[in-house]
Amino acid sequence: MAKKMKLSEITNMFGGMNVEALEGVTIEGDIEIDLGGLGGGFDPMLAAALGQESAVLAQHFARLAGMFGYPVGFGASAAAPAIAPALAAPKLKDLIPAKFDVANIAEWTTQIQEVPIGNTSADGGSRGKQVMLGGEKALPFYFDAPMPNRNQVTIDVFDMRIGLAKAVKQNYDEVMDSPGEWAKKNVEKFNADMITIHLISTDPLIKDTSPKDAAKTVEEVLQAVDVPIAIGGSGNPQKDPEVLAKAAEAAEGERCLLASASLNLDYAVIAEAALKYDHDVLSWTQLDMNAQKELNRKLMKQCKVPRDRIIMDPTTAALGYGLDYAYTNMERIRLAALMGDDELTFPMSSGTTNAWGARESWMVGSPLGQDTDWGPREYRGPIWEIVTGLSLALAGNDLFMMMHPTSVAVLKQITQTLFGLVDAEPVDIGNWIGTEV
């Protein structure tokens, strides 16, 4: 635009003319409104009032300017809808008041069993604290009923150096040869509520270490930290019962969580060890609610495991790799429990670290050329673990077996926020549109 013109100039120009308004003129450029002379102080109310006034003025002058051949734009016209001729008679006159109300879910009648892990000296153990899971009477964080116990995170320790995604490994490299040091770091540095010791070296196909060696490792971890611990086998169904029984003996009186009893191994041996040496049992099935009921029933009826010693792991599939099944399975289990299915009224645990199996969490980049660049994997991995865990937290999961320190921190932050434990400075979101990010 060649020359810009100020309102004051237009006013002067029309000073001697008797013009009120012009019809049928369209505006095609910018109008500058000079609001100089308002003084230094800024009063938002005044500014708003002036803004409206200016818009009307701008409309008026724009028409005049248009008549004299100056380019003017629709912007000003749009700023003054009150005088836009296109509007029909208003249909909206008054607000019709309405009250919002919603009932609680009447069918949620049953409380999830509370299950403690870890014995303090008062209970005959040596743990510094006890972790309590379960107790919900509604889906997690719902307003229907308070959730008595928050979610807990147990961070993995392995009894030998193993292959891990780079983003995970860099946090543990210097402690990977010592389960005790590893456990200590998880608690002291990464804020673990519990420790899971995985006795994978016992697998006949890995190192085939003896149940006695495994028991020693468990003792080492129990010495190193005073949080409750979960004891995991290698996943070998022939050997796990024997390994877990021996480990349970070494940890007698500590109320550890034995992971896991499943339908494909001799679960009775594990249940027996739990009862004999004062531990809890993790009842693990694969994405099948009916199998979960069957195993829980067997543990209770056949093996006489009391209700307050059972925690379920209905299997975690990673985001993008079957989380849809894991999520729905867990949500169905929790809903059935709340509605009284007493074979399912137990707290749940998730092997959230399964998220690291998703290639999006560890692969340098997409193997497929047509994908948009995946960006640095160091940032992708932790969020994959967080979203996998968070989804299951909302479906009803209580205990998370995790690995990456960032994932642990963020998952705790969000679950504890929804639980109501986190106080934050209130944020005024009213102006989110005007806020530059």
Next chain:
Amino acid sequence: MKINSPLEAYKYLPQTNCGECGEPTCMAFASKLIDRSGKTSDCPPLVKEKKYAKKLKELDIILAPEIRQVTIGVGEKAVNIGGDDVLYRHKLTFFNKTKLFFDVSDNLEEAALIERVNKIADFKKFYVGRNLLLDGVAIKATSNDPAKFAAAVKKVAEIGLPMIFCSFNPAVLKAGLEVAKDKNPLLYAANKDNWKEVGELALEYKVPVVVSAFNDLDALKTLAKTFAESGIQDIVLDPGTYPSGKGLKDSFNNFLKIRRAGIMGDTEIAYPIMALPLTAWMAGIADPVSASYWETVIASVFTIRYGDIMILHSLEPYAALPEMHLAETIYTDPRTPVSVDGGMYKVGEPDKDSPVFFTTNFALTYYTVESDISANGIVCWLLAVDTDGIGVEASVAGGQLTSAKVKDAFDKAGFDLNKDTNHHTLIIPGLSARLQGDLEDTLGANVKVGPMDSGRIPGWIEKNWPPKQ
């Protein structure tokens, strides 16, 4: 949907069993209406014959989903939100997955604005046979200047994605509508101060509109009711998304309450809900990676709990990829496993010396195996055996994968291991190892057990291929 039994829907059908809908009986068609795999328009007599007009109308009303479905945008890229009938996906499935809109500010220089919008439009991630995409652009009138806003809208509209116009200033929204009249954008938002003007705009331009009342469900319902009674049907609810502390907990509860009331029959609030995870950027998190993480976390919470559409900021892949995947996860239909068609697939240009694998037609399994093989340059034949879309381990256990099924699949594909290969060998998934002997007998060919995880196929091939006779 006000009914849940096919019998009730059947009452409204012609009951002639004419078969024109493709179903053998009207009763079968009625079940499809109830599980929403069929629409009333699939019944030609019902649509065409005058005598059924009244029944069709009534049926459409009782079949309408509890939560209103709202369309944003036009053409191929238009998106539908809402339309749900249940509170838990296993009860039926959720329809219309959460739509992810990303913000642009009208303050951006033109080049930067176009670059950002293109980035939104072009972002894609391959997943089970197709691409996950982002859905649209939310244009923020950061400037609060109608002319500036209109200029930004004009540029964004050219790229063709659905748009949300974000301003509480009716003059700004009107300026945007004037340049994008025919694009059916979503207006954000009418609140207690501007509802008359914004409502009039929604009526005049016939566009969907958001009503907004932060953490005040009475006010939100009042606005929605007022709009509905004035004839505005396409309403989206914004109860506010507070990014932290008790505020976030309240927002979470508000989403639950609104959806529960809607599904349970309170039609005055039965509309799609908008979440604003980008408020994470207002929570005072200094480090941008942490802010992105928190935005993704909020987006995840509201993807699972009833956010139908959301406005986000971070386009970093580590934020966007999990958001896209989670929307897909929550909104895939749990009633039918995602599957590919059974049959013989070629990876590369295989010949008579190329290895032959099979897997199941569970989409996740198939595409994982296929991409593991192709990404490693292994040229081969890959048979997808129809196991009703169940993975290898579960289908072996459940009897959907047997040696007879595998033979049947080879026969149907017209592929004979003895004639079409020189090695007469089939490589089977490690998880189906127990079928080996049976398969050798059934197929009359060699059967080798491959690795448990298709990620190990390249290493396995290196060691075991070509097979020693």
